[in-house]
Amino acid sequence: MHTPPELLRAAAIAAMPAQTKTHLLNPNAVRSAKALGAATGLKHLGIHLMTVQPGHAATEYHRHHYEEQCFYVLAGQGEVWIDEQPYAVGVGDFVGLPARGAAHTLLNTGSEPLVFLAARQMLAQDVCDYPRQRQRLYMDGDEEVLVAYEQIRPAPG
Amino acid sequence: MHTPPELLRAAAIAAMPAQTKTHLLNPNAVRSAKALGAATGLKHLGIHLMTVQPGHAATEYHRHHYEEQCFYVLAGQGEVWIDEQPYAVGVGDFVGLPARGAAHTLLNTGSEPLVFLAARQMLAQDVCDYPRQRQRLYMDGDEEVLVAYEQIRPAPG
Numbered sequence: 001m002h003t004p005p006e007l008l009r010a011a012a013i014a015a016m017p018a019q020t021k022t023h024l025l026n027p028n029a030v031r032s033a034k035a036l037g038a039a040t041g042l043k044h045l046g047i048h049l050m051t052v053q054p055g056h057a058a059t060e061y062h063r064h065h066y067e068e069q070c071f072y073v074l075a076g077q078g079e080v081w082i083d084e085q086p087y088a089v090g091v092g093d094f095v096g097l098p099a100r101g102a103a104h105t106l107l108n109t110g111s112e113p114l115v116f117l118a119a120r121q122m123l124a125q126d127v128c129d130y131p132r133q134r135q136r137l138y139m140d141g142d143e144e145v146l147v148a149y150e151q152i153r154p155a156p157g
Numbered sequence: 158m159h160t161p162p163e164l165l166r167a168a169a170i171a172a173m174p175a176q177t178k179t180h181l182l183n184p185n186a187v188r189s190a191k192a193l194g195a196a197t198g199l200k201h202l203g204i205h206l207m208t209v210q211p212g213h214a215a216t217e218y219h220r221h222h223y224e225e226q227c228f229y230v231l232a233g234q235g236e237v238w239i240d241e242q243p244y245a246v247g248v249g250d251f252v253g254l255p256a257r258g259a260a261h262t263l264l265n266t267g268s269e270p271l272v273f274l275a276a277r278q279m280l281a282q283d284v285c286d287y288p289r290q291r292q293r294l295y296m297d298g299d300e301e302v303l304v305a306y307e308q309i310r311p312a313p314g
Binding site: 002006007009010013043044045047068069070072087093094096097098101117118120 | 251
């Protein structure tokens with residue numbers, strides 16, 4: 001029987017090619033992603049099945065100014081850093097990250113792949129802080145620019 | 158050690174009280190929900206851990222005009238109906254529902270609780286169709302109104 005485009009069965013997800021990406025600011029941040037939301041036609045919910053190998057981070061320590069993000073751990077053991085403090089996380093744990101809130105990152109501290117389901121808003125435009133680098137990324141559709149904190153100034157009244 | 162508000166561990170989620178709701182149009186649609194996103198301060202991503210007991214539906218067969226929704230099955234066996242066709246779903250299956258797309262519902266057809274993680278946009282304003290009832294629900298903040306399809310008319314040019 002045919003499967004409708006809204007439904008991705010576990011076997012189909014397993015067969016999907018993953019997109020592996022190394023973070024531009026952190027060579028140890030390597031994650032592979034399967035875009036489940038986009039595959040079913042979603043435009044405003046980014047739903048990604050993410051895998052991070054042992055010893056790697058999912059991302060560089062960061063926070064977003066506009067986009068909310070969250071993740072739910074499906075397999076493995078890790079450490080989430082929130083506001084420069086580490087916390088152990090495992091299967092069934094959830095982390096929600098309000099915009100302009102605490103910075104965070106996620107490490108795989110176990111010996112198995114760390115697998116989690118991540119959700120985000122898919123905003124076309126956003127701003128992201130990397131506090132450990134003192135750099136800010138401005139995202140605008142298919143273009144971006146990275147600037148040092150020192151370059152940013154107050155907007156005129 | 159204290160746990161920050163962004164982190165909900167599995168044990169804390171298990172201890173959260175669930176909100177059980179029977180659908181206004183379907184006495185057999187009974188689901189219990191834990192609002193993980195709201196508990197961590199998210200306002201634009203609704204993340205709910207949902208449980209449906211055997212023999213029950215998660216919702217009345219419906220579709221949204223504006224809000225995107227999706228879910229990922231964590232435990233149990235069910236049947237998702239999409240555009241009036243049934244499809245078996247189980248652990249690791251994902252369903253994404255674009256706005257103004259196919260109508261859908263989800264049934265627990267197994268003997269264990271059906272548990273899934275649902276994500277939605279949390280729009281303050283939305284419109285929802287119930288095709289089997291030929292009724293439409295207009296949602297506006299903390300108020301709503303249900304009307305028959307026959308009451309709706311084209312907007313003047």
